[in-house]
Every structure is written in C-alpha cells, then in structure tokens.
Amino acid sequence: MTLIELATKAKEAKYEVAKLSTEQKNQGILAVADALENNAADIISANAIDMENGEKKGLSVGLLDRLKLDEGRIKGMADGLRQVVALEDPIGKITETWTRPNGLEISKRLVPIGVVGVIYEARPNVTADVFGLCFKTGNAVILKGGSDALESNKAIVKVIKSALDVFKLPVDAVTLIEDSSRESTKEMMRMNGYIDVLIPRGGAGLIKSVVENASIPVIETGSGNCHIYVDFDADIDMAIDIIENAKTQRIGVCNACESLVIHEDISAALLPRLNERLKEHGVLIKADEKSIALLEGAEPATEEDFATEYLDLIISVKTVSSVEEAIDHINKNNTGHSEAIITKDEANAEKFLSGVDASCVYVNASTRFTDGFEFGFGAEIGISTQKLHARGPMGLLALTSYKYTIHGNGQIRK
Numbered sequence: 001m002t003l004i005e006l007a008t009k010a011k012e013a014k015y016e017v018a019k020l021s022t023e024q025k026n027q028g029i030l031a032v033a034d035a036l037e038n039n040a041a042d043i044i045s046a047n048a049i050d051m052e053n054g055e056k057k058g059l060s061v062g063l064l065d066r067l068k069l070d071e072g073r074i075k076g077m078a079d080g081l082r083q084v085v086a087l088e089d090p091i092g093k094i095t096e097t098w099t100r101p102n103g104l105e106i107s108k109r110l111v112p113i114g115v116v117g118v119i120y121e122a123r124p125n126v127t128a129d130v131f132g133l134c135f136k137t138g139n140a141v142i143l144k145g146g147s148d149a150l151e152s153n154k155a156i157v158k159v160i161k162s163a164l165d166v167f168k169l170p171v172d173a174v175t176l177i178e179d180s181s182r183e184s185t186k187e188m189m190r191m192n193g194y195i196d197v198l199i200p201r202g203g204a205g206l207i208k209s210v211v212e213n214a215s216i217p218v219i220e221t222g223s224g225n226c227h228i229y230v231d232f233d234a235d236i237d238m239a240i241d242i243i244e245n246a247k248t249q250r251i252g253v254c255n256a257c258e259s260l261v262i263h264e265d266i267s268a269a270l271l272p273r274l275n276e277r278l279k280e281h282g283v284l285i286k287a288d289e290k291s292i293a294l295l296e297g298a299e300p301a302t303e304e305d306f307a308t309e310y311l312d313l314i315i316s317v318k319t320v321s322s323v324e325e326a327i328d329h330i331n332k333n334n335t336g337h338s339e340a341i342i343t344k345d346e347a348n349a350e351k352f353l354s355g356v357d358a359s360c361v362y363v364n365a366s367t368r369f370t371d372g373f374e375f376g377f378g379a380e381i382g383i384s385t386q387k388l389h390a391r392g393p394m395g396l397l398a399l400t401s402y403k404y405t406i407h408g409n410g411q412i413r414k
Helices: 003-019 022-038 040-057 061-067 071-086 125-136 147-166 182-189 204-213 236-248 264-279 323-333 346-355
Strands: 094-099 105-112 115-120 140-144 174-176 197-201 226-230 257-263 284-287 314-320 338-342 360-363 400-407
Touching (some): 040 071, 040 147, 071 125, 125 147, 236 338, 264 314, 346 360
Parallel strands (some): 115 197, 257 314
C-alpha cells in the first residue's frame, strides 16, 4: 500500500475516532494494554531480531538500551496506557465562555488535532505510548519508526489493531509506515492535507531534518543536553546521588544528565568523591582546566563537549564562580530540555528557576523525572523543547486544538 493510500485511510479514520465516546476510547486502550501483556512473548521475539541486527550494525550501548524490550518494559507500556485511561478526557471540554453585548454566547471547546504524524528512532515503546495518547484525544496517528526497531514496531501495531478490532473500533486509528527509506520519510514530511501535525522524536539530526524539510506544522522535541549545577553550599551526598542517577540510570534517554556545572568553592570536596562513584559505572569525565586536576583519569574538555548530548557513558564538567555564571553557561549550551540546581540557598534556587531557559527546571532533584509518566500524564508523545503550542512532556492536552462555538438568537452583523 502506498503512503498516500495509508494516509487516506488515516484521514478517514480521524473522523471515526473523533466520534467515539470516552467509554469507547477507554475500552479500546484497556484492551490494547491487556493484549500487549498477553502477547509479550511475540513482541519480545520480534524485538530480539532488532537487537541482533542492531548489535551487528554496531549500535551504541545507549541506542541498544532504548531498543530493548523485555517483560518489564512491556508491562510498563501497558501500565502507561492504563494510566491514560484513568485521566480525564479533555475532548469536548469547554474552557471559556463569555457573552458579547449583542447577546452572542461564545465558548472555546477542546477538539482533536486530527491526524498526528510521529517520526521516531529506535524506541519501540513510543509506538504504544503514542497510540494511547492519540486515541484518548480522538486523533488518528501515522507512525514512522526507525529501521532499527521495525520488527518490534510491526509486532506492537499488529497487537494494537487486533485488540481494537475485537471491539469494532477503527483499526486505522493507528498506521505504521513499514517502508524505512529516506524517500518515504521525506514524503511524509510533505503530506499537507493528510497529516495535521508532525512530531519528530529522536536525536538532533532527525529533529533538524524534520524542522528544515517539513511543509506541515512541526512540534520540535527531543535532544537533551541536560545540565546539573552544584552550588557552593550543596549537600554533597545528595549531589552525588542525584548526578549518579541522572547520568547512569539510563544513558540513552534525552533527560539523562550530560553536563555538570560545579561551583569552584565546592569542587575540591565534591569532584574526587563523585569521580569514584561514576567510575563504578564506567563513566568518562571530560573536564575543564580548573577541575581536571581533581578528577583522576579525566580528559580535557573542549567547547564542543559542553554542548554535546552524548547518550553514552561520558559527561562534561565546567567550573564556575557564581550561579549567574552557571546560568549563562547553561543557556549558551543547552537544548531547552531539562536543567537542575542542587543548593541550600533559596535565593540562588529562585535565580536558577527564573534564569534558565528550558522546558523543565529542577531544584534538588534528578533530571530523569522529565517524563510524561512521572508527571502524571500517563505516557507522553514527546518532550517539546519549543515554546509554541506545547512545552515539556506532552500529554493529552498537548494533543488537542480548540474551536469556538457561538450561540445566538437571530443576530445579524450591521
């Protein structure tokens, strides 16, 4: 089936999905959640093919981690869908109502966007997450996963469609483009009249390509050069625990810490201890001139290192003399994703919260919490690093538009 034929079916399905009641949508999502767990063995078998191919291609440790599925991760996908079911359905909600002097009553009502296109890399869990959020908000979705996860995505979409079909729900609410060529990706980016919004999820290269080449609206998501700034008075034990978690809990995710900024007054007490902790995980530190002497085995950092999303067991270190300098350094090098400060000073915490330009800014917590599930949104369709329409983890509300409904009693404009 051609891409135009697939998109046509999705466009037709969007009107069917939009008509579904909350109960019908929830029924479908719950059926899919159960089906994912019941068919976990088939999904894992398909994933094993992708993993074997990925290892042969020499995918990095971080990318293989993103690609891997096991029973625990499949259960997490199912639980994310169940959490979406438990959330309030925003569709049809009236957010504002006012009456004009001529008697017209105007209301603002939330509606589905229509057909959502998602281009993503080796993250098969995205397939289920995106389906749940789009279906709950009455949208159809066209998925273009990376070739590295093709077998996994095919298996997951097969399960989704089968579960929907059992309840006579529109199976074309979810469509997977199995053609992994660059030509099909470029064609998808220009499907005006079929896809209402396009969301890229992946590395900086993918996002840049979509933003520059798409002729349909794009929500920019993804790449995360996330920083943790350790202030002069920080609790050192807390700082080490947070940094260890943010860097090593999962290295191939966009909310992992890639860069450290350390106040010079705490560097001598913190860095040797932190170095020992990170060595346990095999983390390579790239440090500036002021801190490298305190970090046995570290390599000199370049300016490029400070702006790099490694998605690997590598982290950069920059030493500063004030919170203001830390903020300037972060704003120069970050990607608008997630940034954190570890401090006991409330004034500095507020300066950081106000001054750092990012979608999520933390005080005394790991950047790893930037996630739709952790924010209580169920799953997420992406983490927006732009400022229009949506920002940060994108849950149900980010997948709605609105229309105005106007009630009159015979008014005419003079």
